Amino acid sequence: MLRAITLCLGLFAAFTAARAEDTIKIGVILPFSGQFADTGVQLDNGIKLYMQQHGDTVAGRKIEVIRKDVGGIAPEVAKRLAQELIVRDGADILAGFALTPNALAAAEVSAQAKKFMVVMNAATSIITTKSPYLARTSVTVPEIDETFGTWAAKQGIKTAYMLVSDYGPGIDAEAAFHRAFEAGGGKVVGTDRMPVANADFSSFVQRAKDANPEAIFIFVPGGTQPAAIGKALANRGITPKNTKILGQGEITFEDALKSLGDDAIGIITGFHYDPNHNSPMNKEFVAAYNKAFGRNPDIYSIGGYDGMHLIYAALAKTGGKTDGPSLVDAAKGMAWESPRGPISIDPETRDIVQTIYIRRVEKVNGTLVNVEFDKVPDVKDPAKARMPK
Amino acid sequence: MIAPALGVLFDGFAYGMLLFLLSVGLSVTLGMMNFVNLAHGAFAMLGAYVTVTLMDRGWPFLGTLPCAFLASALISVVFERTLFRRLYRADDLQQVLLTLGLVFISVAAAAYLYGTMQQPIRLPDSLRGYITIAGINFSLYRLFLIAVALTMTVALVGTLEHTRFGAQVRASVDNKRMAAGLGIDVDSVFAVTFALGSGLAGLGGALAISIVGLDPNFAFTYLIYVLIVVAVGGLGSIRGSLLAAILLGVSDAAGKYYVPTLGAFLIYLVMVSLLLWRPSGLFGRR
Numbered sequence: 001m002l003r004a005i006t007l008c009l010g011l012f013a014a015f016t017a018a019r020a021e022d023t024i025k026i027g028v029i030l031p032f033s034g035q036f037a038d039t040g041v042q043l044d045n046g047i048k049l050y051m052q053q054h055g056d057t058v059a060g061r062k063i064e065v066i067r068k069d070v071g072g073i074a075p076e077v078a079k080r081l082a083q084e085l086i087v088r089d090g091a092d093i094l095a096g097f098a099l100t101p102n103a104l105a106a107a108e109v110s111a112q113a114k115k116f117m118v119v120m121n122a123a124t125s126i127i128t129t130k131s132p133y134l135a136r137t138s139v140t141v142p143e144i145d146e147t148f149g150t151w152a153a154k155q156g157i158k159t160a161y162m163l164v165s166d167y168g169p170g171i172d173a174e175a176a177f178h179r180a181f182e183a184g185g186g187k188v189v190g191t192d193r194m195p196v197a198n199a200d201f202s203s204f205v206q207r208a209k210d211a212n213p214e215a216i217f218i219f220v221p222g223g224t225q226p227a228a229i230g231k232a233l234a235n236r237g238i239t240p241k242n243t244k245i246l247g248q249g250e251i252t253f254e255d256a257l258k259s260l261g262d263d264a265i266g267i268i269t270g271f272h273y274d275p276n277h278n279s280p281m282n283k284e285f286v287a288a289y290n291k292a293f294g295r296n297p298d299i300y301s302i303g304g305y306d307g308m309h310l311i312y313a314a315l316a317k318t319g320g321k322t323d324g325p326s327l328v329d330a331a332k333g334m335a336w337e338s339p340r341g342p343i344s345i346d347p348e349t350r351d352i353v354q355t356i357y358i359r360r361v362e363k364v365n366g367t368l369v370n371v372e373f374d375k376v377p378d379v380k381d382p383a384k385a386r387m388p389k
Numbered sequence: 390m391i392a393p394a395l396g397v398l399f400d401g402f403a404y405g406m407l408l409f410l411l412s413v414g415l416s417v418t419l420g421m422m423n424f425v426n427l428a429h430g431a432f433a434m435l436g437a438y439v440t441v442t443l444m445d446r447g448w449p450f451l452g453t454l455p456c457a458f459l460a461s462a463l464i465s466v467v468f469e470r471t472l473f474r475r476l477y478r479a480d481d482l483q484q485v486l487l488t489l490g491l492v493f494i495s496v497a498a499a500a501y502l503y504g505t506m507q508q509p510i511r512l513p514d515s516l517r518g519y520i521t522i523a524g525i526n527f528s529l530y531r532l533f534l535i536a537v538a539l540t541m542t543v544a545l546v547g548t549l550e551h552t553r554f555g556a557q558v559r560a561s562v563d564n565k566r567m568a569a570g571l572g573i574d575v576d577s578v579f580a581v582t583f584a585l586g587s588g589l590a591g592l593g594g595a596l597a598i599s600i601v602g603l604d605p606n607f608a609f610t611y612l613i614y615v616l617i618v619v620a621v622g623g624l625g626s627i628r629g630s631l632l633a634a635i636l637l638g639v640s641d642a643a644g645k646y647y648v649p650t651l652g653a654f655l656i657y658l659v660m661v662s663l664l665l666w667r668p669s670g671l672f673g674r675r
Contacts, residue, residue, distance in 0.1 A: 033497075035606055038505035166652065194645075195653035197610070199601045202400035203645035206393050224602030227509060231599075235519050235528040236396065259509030259599070261517065295506070 023062045024322055026311065027085030028096040029106060034072035035223070039098045039300045043120055045293050046304025047095075049285075050312075052292065058312050059320035066091060070102055078102035082109040092322035093118065095307055098300065100124040100168050107131040116314070116327035120307035121300055124168055125383035128351045133324035135331045135350045137310055137343075138303035139272045141169050142383040144248055145176035145219075147356040147376050148270030152177075152215065152246060153184020160186060160246070161213040163204050163229070165220050166193035173219040173248055176383070181217075189213050198225065201232035209236055215244035218251050226256035230264060240266025249274070249370070252361055254296060257368040264368055267361045272354055273302045273340040274370045285339035297339075306338045310345065342377075351381045396525045397646045398639055403531035405638020406538035407600060410593030411611055412618040413545065413630045414586020420625015421562045422579050424473060425481055427488040429590055430612035431495035436461045436591020437603045438499060441508045450513050454537075454595055461591025462584040469583050474576075492608050499605035508603040534596055541589060545627055558582055562625045617656070621663050623673025632671055636663075 028047065030040035047065065056063045066089050068081040078101075085091040086109065094110055094117040097103040103122035107130035110117035119127055119136040128134050152160070160181060164170040170193065178188050190211045192204050208216050216238065220229055233245065249271025250256075257264050275286050275296040285305070289297040297305075310331055315322070317330035328350065335344035343354040355377045359370035415429040436457035443453040468491070476484050516533055519526045549555035557578050560568040569575045594607070601611075618637060622629030637656055644655030651658075663671065 033500075037500060037605070038507075041505050192649050193652075194649070198653065200400060200404050200642060200645075203397045203642050204649065206397045206646060207649065210393055223507060223604065227507070227602055228600070231528075232400075235400070235526055235531075237519070237521075237526050255507040255509045258511070259507075259602075261511060295504075 023064045024058070024093070024315065024320070025064050025066055025085075025089060025091045026093045026095050027082070027089065027091035028065055028067045029070050029078055029081050029085070029094065029102065030067065030096040030098055031072050032067070032069040036072055036098055039121065039222070040069075040096075042298055042300040043096065043098060043304040045289070046120075046297065046301035046306075047308050049289055049292055049301075050305050050308035053288065054308075054312060058315045059318075061315075061320050063312075070099075073099050073101050075101040075105035079105040079109060082106040086113050086115055091115070093311060093327070095311065096120055096304075097122050100127065103127050104130055107134055110134055110324070114324040116311075116322070116324045116331075118307045118310055120303040124172060125351075125381055128349055128381075129384070129387075132350075133328045135310060135328060135345050136352050137307040137345075139299070139352065139354070140381040140383065141172040141248075142176040143352075143354075143379050143381050144270050144272065144356055145173045146180040146382045147379050148246070148248070148358070149177040149180025149186075150184050151270070151358055151374065151376065152217075153181050153186040157181075157186055157215045157244060159189045159213045160215040160217050161189055161208040161211045162191040162217045163201075163208055163220075164191070164193055164218070165196050165198070165225070167196045167221075169221070170196075170219050177217055177219075194220075196221070199228065201229045202236065205229070205232040205236045205238065209238055213243065215246050218245070218247035220247075220250060222250045222253050226251040226253055227259035230256060230260040230267075234260070234263035239263065240268075244268065246270075249299070249359070252359070252370050253298065257361065261368075262363070264361045265363060269359050269361075269370065270356055271299070271359065271370070272356055273299050274357070274359060274372065276369045277340060277357070277372065279339070279341070281337060282339040302338065302340050306340075306343065309336065309338070310334065346380055349381060349384045351384065353378055353380050355379065392524055394643070394646060396527070397642050399525070399527060400531060401639040401642025402635060403528070403534050403638070404600065404642065405635040406535050407593060407597055408614055408618050408638060409631050409634035410538050410541060410596065411590055412615045412622070412634060413541075413627055414583075414589045415615055416619045416622060416624060416626060416630045417558075417562070418579070418583050418586050419619060420623075421558070421565070421582060422477060424477060425484040425488065426473070427485060427612060428468070428491040428495070428608075429488075429587070429615060430608040430610075431492050432461045432465050432587040433590040433594035433597070433611060433615075434495060434499060434603075434605075434608040435464060435594070436588075437594035437598050437607060438503060438508070439591070440595035440598065441503070441510060441603065444510050450510065450516070454592060457595035458588040458592040461594075462588030465587030466580060466584045469580055473583075492612065495608050496605045499608075503605070505605060508598065510598050512599055530599055534600070537592075537596065541592070542627070542631060549627070554578070554581070617660050619670075621660055621670055623667075623670025626670070626672035629670055629672035633663075 032040045097119045098121040100122045111131035117134045121138045123141045164174040245267045249269045314327045314330040318326045332347035341355040356379045357372040358374040362371045439457045439460045440453040516530045519528045618633045622633030640659045641656045
């Protein structure tokens, strides 16, 4: 009896293992709970929409997505989840990664296990150097802020005061904008690093006001901060009429604009995607997204959507082969039209190359939107371009 | 350097008043029944979401504030009657576990019902913008917040000092057993006080949306600050909560203005120093 049962179990295991060979498993590691839950949800929506539109079969094989919640900034958890996905769940590809520390930890696993990894949001330059099988479809902070700094200096802005959040991306943004702005002839008259979980910005805004700069550059993460700092600026009498307010696109996210109201009109930001981007492909994308999820997509959604495109396209190119080296070779140099504009994967750095848009907040048909009025195409990550080869 | 600092200090004072509204209920109930109610932040969040929901349906902002107060007060009574009173005699750890569990549930429920995104609201035009007095800008909304908080303080202190109910509350806080022995229905007194405290938290939550934003993690984020105010102010003391909240709000703002590299750390430095000087809090009893 025991032998019969064992035989059956063995056959069953072999049968399911054999069937599992046909499915390509993508392990998605994202924060679905905690402070960054909204980022995780939007990114995952991008993944879901892509699969909804393009089906779940590529190169004759079925795609299965296994989602794991990393809960927030937790590199040890991310590493463990990546290991479990590969070893226990048989994942062929790792994807997701909203936060830099988690991406760096999982990159180690990708390098060791030789698995293709697609970073769909985390924006620190060095991430792609941590594994030769890693590609990124989101953006890097220097890509945005060095471009923006150069642009600001070109507009003739002479002095700027910088307010950034005191954590990885904020410090990256500070360094990037500072370098490019001063290289262009501007002068940074002061910088303040603000606590990441800051609730009240009045003090920092007042310090910026005291220095009397021509422009104030702001970097804060999405969530509660953009609206809060916007209001602090308005309350201290700083408006785009008397001081240029510059920032990375997070400060004019949809919910921030809704909260700020007309105080936001005139804020200039640099970013790689806005749901109001005027292209037929984007209009379709936004309509489909709203139909599926009841809200507008944002930069996290587009990172997830384009990341899935990269995975599907790479798999189609390798004919279904899922080993790291094949997939990453297929991904290198891939170029396509995304709802955000034309993008490609740099064959040397495996990082994304895209257009950076300069936008201004304006009231269009009664709603506040980021209107793109200038752009810099084919921007590669400048930080890696400077690194010794 | 004084004039700009005054503007910053005013904002810090307003932030302190907001913290006071969020904390006063917890201070009184902790002092009175020794019940560690970490779910207090969840009631604040409830009030905030009530305001958001009503405003989505077109209610004016000011009209939603009493509803936020009532909703939190009523729902807290339900929890008090069904869950909390079973643990009045339990030890602190069990109370913490229960109420902390409730906070987790509330965060997940908020994320499920409203989504994980920010919930911005549009303030009425009468509360937007600022007025300028002697070259300093005073935000209209913060002036409104301070006015509401001061009114609530006066109402609270008035109730406590000049009504019979207030006397019963004070007696129960001072010595529960003696008060019960004198025929005061401590259970009802506590239930009403609990409801009032949670109602104030709900009101504070609703007012906080335009200062610090609202998302499902609000219950956790502000729990920390509320506990700091209660610990520094002393349990059971309204005066203590008020002073502690103002102190924390102002020192946070002043610290960030004069020594920004210390950033948010100053609030904790102040807390540790005060508690070292007065371990039971500024006006604590134990």
